[in-house]
Amino acid sequence: MDSNQQFHTRTALAEGLRRLFKQLEERLSLSRPINAYLAGGMAVHLYTANRVTTDVDAEFGGRVLLPNDLMVEVTLEDGTPQVVYLDTNYNSTFALLHEDYLDDAVPVDLGVEQIRVHVLSPVDLEVQPP
Numbered sequence: 001m002d003s004n005q006q007f008h009t010r011t012a013l014a015e016g017l018r019r020l021f022k023q024l025e026e027r028l029s030l031s032r033p034i035n036a037y038l039a040g041g042m043a044v045h046l047y048t049a050n051r052v053t054t055d056v057d058a059e060f061g062g063r064v065l066l067p068n069d070l071m072v073e074v075t076l077e078d079g080t081p082q083v084v085y086l087d088t089n090y091n092s093t094f095a096l097l098h099e100d101y102l103d104d105a106v107p108v109d110l111g112v113e114q115i116r117v118h119v120l121s122p123v124d125l126e127v128q129p130p
Contacts (some may be wrong), residue, residue: 005047005089005106005108007047007097008048009046009110011077011108012076012077013042014046014075015074015083016073018112019068019072019084020072020086021110021112022111023072024070024115026059028114030114030115032114034115036115036117036118037060037118037119037120038118038119038120039058039092039125040056040087041053042057043125044052046108046119047119054084054085054093055086055087056084056085058086059090059092059102061102064108067086068088070085070086094116097124101121101124102118104122106118106121127130
């Protein structure tokens, strides 16, 4: 997979995602890095900059107890207020993913130290980047 993929990380939703992962990092008091793999609408947003959803579907590379009350308020470019939050019910076992989907995920730098964020490949998201 192309590790030089250009993601849309300067949008209001991407900034909300960054703040959400920073808050999660603080709440979990992580002592060592953990991988997070983004799927769903927020992953599509990072590829396309189109608003798809504000919930974050993420799979973690270790056991993580996700807080139910973690959310970030953002104001979209058109002035619409939204809330970005982790979907605590997301489960990748219900998704139609091939066996190498984690290996094919593309790293994205969101400026978070202890959470290594990866975005599922466009093939796994069924997205054609612009």
